[in-house]
Amino acid sequence: MYFAFDEDQEEFRTSLRRLLSERAPMDKVRDIATDGDYDVETWQLLVSNMGVPGLHIAEEFGGGGFSFLETAIVAQELGRALTPVPMIATTGAIEAILRLGNEQQKQELLPKLLDGSVIGSLALAGAKDTEVDGARVRATGDEPKLTGRLDYVAFGHVADLLVVPAVTPDGNAVALYVVEANSVGVTVTKRDSLDLTRPVATVELDDAPAQLLGSDAASLERVVGVVRTLLANEALGAAEAALNMAVEYAKQRVQFNRVIGSFQAVKHKCADMAISVDAAQATVMYASMCAEHESGEFVQAAIMAKGQASECLTLCASTNIQVHGGIGFTWEADPHLYFRRAKAVEPIFGNSNHHRAELADLVGI
Template structure:
């Protein structure tokens, strides 16, 4: 396999990177409180990012998940405070588990930025029938949900939620509108200042089951989410390395740049080695994402590798910066917080390696 982007993909990455550099510098990210509404509108209308890899028949651009991974990598590099991850995961859930009528009806608003979706899955337990915290039951032909979800990415700005709920020992996805009776959204404190979370509380809330939901399709949705999160963490890790190298070249001690000291060289080299390995894992996962069998292996593999790499790079970059990076106010701590929270999202690295071993028959 050729692990290189095409000329068009490289140009797309450069264009998006330049746009985000101008529109979302880290100083603006700190002031956005996790959601820059004006920037989100521009990303939806000018760049049409939510619709990038969606088939043309549903109003998408008809690209692939490889282009979507490029987008997530650049947004992770800049820590852009927009709900693209939450919205993309909800779109993937509708696309994979809804029927034709539901896809046509629900995707329209999500792709245009007229609505924001959120997938109410933060951990593997949310989709496990034995531990799911939301239950579904029927009453007079309607489906009602009761329970509370775990942390939902950008839940406080979401217009609709894709909620896993258990009924008769089976978990399926349901669509819940934020403004419906019985639906309460409670914003939670978030360790990551750039990505807020909320808890969804449901009390006999009306819901629409997604018609073609099955355990295999749910796994597919989560594997796509793992791959895209891995791409996002790759971008964040690369940003940490860039900041560390720039500082090591300009900060002088004992009459020479600190980058000339062996300990600093080794720290940066270790970061680069892990980033190279992560880039290969993410690119392979994105390039083969159309194959469900491949993604079952590469999804958890890329998520585990990228999570550990991002955490390593954020911590090592803080060490390279020394005392100047000690305080939370330094920009590197924004990356440290993102690395810490995203590493736990959808399960730890240990969980993903165990999942990989199970799927590979080890």
């Protein structure tokens, strides 16, 4: 594998970064985050102009027909800009339908998600949501109805379609089900979120009608791996932004008649951030390429990428606050927004310790 994006992909990144800087600058992000909503205008623009979030989905379903690496670039740039749009939530739902749905479900559901007329959310976040003893929703009946509660569903309050993990009626497996958000028995309540740029909701299901997608363990593992990899790319982009923010401030802030970047303590902090970002880049890129090539190592690579990238973002976001000194965690400064993102991303699918334990189990250590 050649661990780099090609020229066309870098041009795509440049175009996307320019669009986000013009249409979703940090001032706009902060205003939207304060209201706890999402950037409708930018989301519609990303979908209509660039085919987000289905760049890597086959054209027969309305996707872009590109590689997974283009989708990874989108996640990185959205993470860099902290753009509050439901890209990963919707892409996760798309991936679930693509991997577990039947042909009729694919033809019926995917085009709506891919053209932006429907917003989806994959209601997976907990470390044990895909395990029988951990799933919090139960399915009953031949025509399945779901009962249970899901917390911290990303963009759940704006989603039209929810993909929900639930224990099958026989109690032997966890399957994914599609639930219409406006169905009888579905109650969605918006909640306060630590990450102001990624709103969350609680979804309560009381005999809510649902469509069964499937319970194939390998396919479900693949869906989780894709979401982990996208979260890792997003965290990497945010970490790079935090590093750049710290370096730029260190070159401008003057203390004792010298820029603070000339002090050894500040230099070392920035160097630690850069080393962490470089290491995470390699792991995240490997996971993204494994996703693209359907590698047998993808599940393990996705676990490593999510664990390492979230640790990298936590380090960079916290160090960025330290470099900024007393203003670092004030509301008026931007560093705290990256720290909030770091602490919110860290526990998704389990923290780094959980990821290491899961990886150890997979490789038989």
